[in-house]
């Protein structure tokens with residue numbers, strides 16, 4: 001503790017009841033010194049941002065929680081270049097507030113953006129409904145400052161949107177759940193804030209009845225910004241966000257397409273794009289399932305008809321990402337997960353297990369797994385960063 | 395030249411790929427001794443032309459056992475010496491693995507072998523109304539495998555993103571012969587994004603033998619405007635103003651006077667004679683494109699464009715783009731030899747950087763012409779020279795590398811799409827500090843602990859950079875200033 005206090009001031013080193021210490025460094029150099037110390041003494045470290053996704057990839061019990069809360073500044077926003085540099089502990093909401101002063105944004109609708117931080121979002125590769133139009137998080141990051149487990153400070157990428165110099169470690173680190181490095185800064189490419197968003201929803205008892213329209217929309221020229229399917233025991237909703245100049249009359253085109261399938265779009269509040277959060281806040285087991293786009297509706301309906309008595313609520317993105325809440329007895333939930341995993345067309349991650357649900361968080365193909373393990377060993381030879389996440393015992 | 399490989403190894407290689415798949419005759423090896431960067435040449439020990447993933451696997455197992463370095467090769471159009479053979483290496487040319495394996499329109503995916511030519515991907519899905527977005531100017535000749543290795547870009551990447559955005563899944567043979575699947579056809583494969591780091595790794599992490607690509611719906615309407623300006627700065631200002639107005643065109647390109655002249659001589663696009671030509675392409679629904687185009691034309695005129703030409707139908711657009719896409723080749727009309735450079739700068743520093751480049755060229759008494767992807771700040775300065783003038787080639791190479799230093803100093807990058815390869819590996823230490831580069835090496839060694847895959851590329855090595863007179867080992871300019879100010 002004293003050694004940690006010598007790095008970050010005493011007031012920023014706090015002992016918890018469970019024996020773990022939380023330390024909040026002020027800058028990248030202090031992060032480096034803490035990791036070097038932890039490496040030397042083989043102390044395990046869990047980087048922590050807003051703490052909204054600590055269960056993702058498996059729960060850890062580290063010696064040190066490394067909080068990035070004090071690294072919370074937007075360092076620069078050269079808006080004419082449509083880029084920004086921000087520290088990892090900045091909340092997504094604070095970042096967006098800052099960028100909106102120049103009518104720009106980082107094109108991702110993150111979960112719990114008022115608490116979730118840049119570093120945590122990057123590490124967990126979160127992505128929401130905007131991905132339909134703007135691509136995945138890894139396509140929005142253009143550079144990072146990283147600290148390795150031995151304290152090495154490294155930068156990758158750069159500040160320009162186009163850059164192929166060297167390996168793109170930002171991609172490797174995005175989604176690595178704090179097991180490879182600690183991110184202290186990130187550079188993003190930005191987009192102008194959408195000007196003409198309008199949200200519509202179409203309801204049907206089952207997703208299957210919405211599937212032909214969804215396929216039509218995907219194959220059309222309609223300028224959709226987001227395409228989402230919500231499914232629960234009470235029915236199915238297809239949500240469409242259009243973002244185009246009013247004179248392009250995209251809503252009329254949508255209505256026309258819907259009519260051919262006997263459906264009627266209703267204009268609705270943009271709050272539907274935050275429905276995803278209700279999945280996570282519930283006292284449920286939360287899964288993230290990936291499928292091909294053509295299986296989105298099928299899976300959503302299947303989740304309502306599982307053999308077990310587990311209840312499912314799902315919010316799916318049309319590109320094939322499903323956030324699913326399962327409620328029910330631990331056995332029922334586990335058996336539903338096993339069934340879903342038995343179908344090779346699904347990739348199932350358990351992001352948040354309910355008490356008593358003990359299923360591996362990820363299933364990684366063995367051939368790629370051993371390569372990933374050697375990457376992990378080369379970055380973190382003593383295994384101090386989030387041990388147990390992704391690979392048990394790595 | 396006799397091969398440095400033993401007879402036993404050669405016969406084993408022959409057993410893997412057959413007589414037709416092995417090249418050892420010196421005159422045939424010549425074809426493979428360089429890529430598009432012809433100033434660098436090394437003859438390979440042998441060239442192999444595998445036809446399947448399992449043949450590539452057998453070749454790499456053998457290379458691993460015998461510690462033979464290997465260099466993958468697509469179409470050899472690379473401009474940074476990426477496919478340049480290493481001393482004593484074999485070349486694995488993927489030109490015979492050129493089949494399209496599967497087209498899945500409902501899921502908007504296509505699976506191809508690495509030797510498929512970029513333009514053939516779009517050709518395979520065009521009838522159904524789809525296209526493959528990354529469009530390097532070399533798209534009618536370069537291969538998807540080479541595009542993946544270089545993370546190739548193109549004019550339309552401003553809106554649609556680079557190769558990495560469009561590759562979903564890959565089959566890769568690792569340097570020890572293991573075959574792995576990186577990425578997945580469904581979003582976000584579990585575990586580390588190794589596909590993301592493999593793309594753009596310039597053949598240093600293994601050989602990609604199959605890839606599933608994302609295809610996109612062709613836009614409803616496409617319009618291109620050509621605007622003529624008296625100064626590059628005015629054209630560049632128009633680009634900034636378009637971005638500031640909240641629009642994201644599909645492409646924004648600038649050509650300077652020399653490159654306009656060269657294009658005119660070689661493909662006759664009938665461009666207006668001017669100091670700077672700005673090309674802006676918009677796509678989307680008709681009504682929206684019409685409105686945006688009116689705003690774009692307005693911006694150009696405000697910045698002094700004295701001629702604007704709108705190309706709407708396919709043929710008119712083709713002609714407009716033909717001149718731009720032929721720009722590198724057309725440089726041959728201006729000068730017997732030239733080097734195409736590939737720096738990136740923050741878009742806003744364009745006028746200042748160009749002024750500096752012109753002064754540097756004048757001081758060397760060399761001509762430099764510029765074409766660039768202005769929307770994303772990617773410059774392609776083309777240094778013109780004549781190899782027959784003693785010392786001129788060295789001065790041209792030196793100037794082209796110093797241009798990169800200027801880009802780094804402006805907060806940019808030494809390469810936007812052509813890769814580091816052999817050409818720019820010493821410039822890496824100008825852009826990155828030692829710890830940055832050592833961190834990349836940790837990835838390299840997880841994939842390739844023996845340094846067999848395209849060795850002595852991308853990373854600065856004492857052997858190669860030590861020979862350089864320009865002092866690539868000068869301390870990193872940012873090292874001194876402390877890490878707080880990341881570049």
Ligand SMILES: Cc1cc2nc3c(=O)[nH]c(=O)nc-3n(C[C@H](O)[C@H](O)[C@H](O)COP(=O)(O)OP(=O)(O)OC[C@H]3O[C@@H](n4cnc5c(N)ncnc54)[C@H](O)[C@@H]3O)c2cc1C
Nearest residue numbers: 468469470471472476530531537539540543547597602811
């Ligand atoms: C006139 C002209 C215009 C150009 N315009 C552009 C442009 O607009 N944008 C752009 O990005 N580039 C451009 N280029 C550069 C070049 O075309 C690209 O870099 C292209 O991606 C190279 O593809 P290739 O098949 O020729 O690869 P090669 O030159 O054969 O190889 C390039 C690199 O890829 C590696 N490689 C090849 N295949 C594989 C594989 N299957 N697995 C692993 N590694 C592999 C090689 O080892 C090498 O390092 C241009 C080149 C020319 C000559």
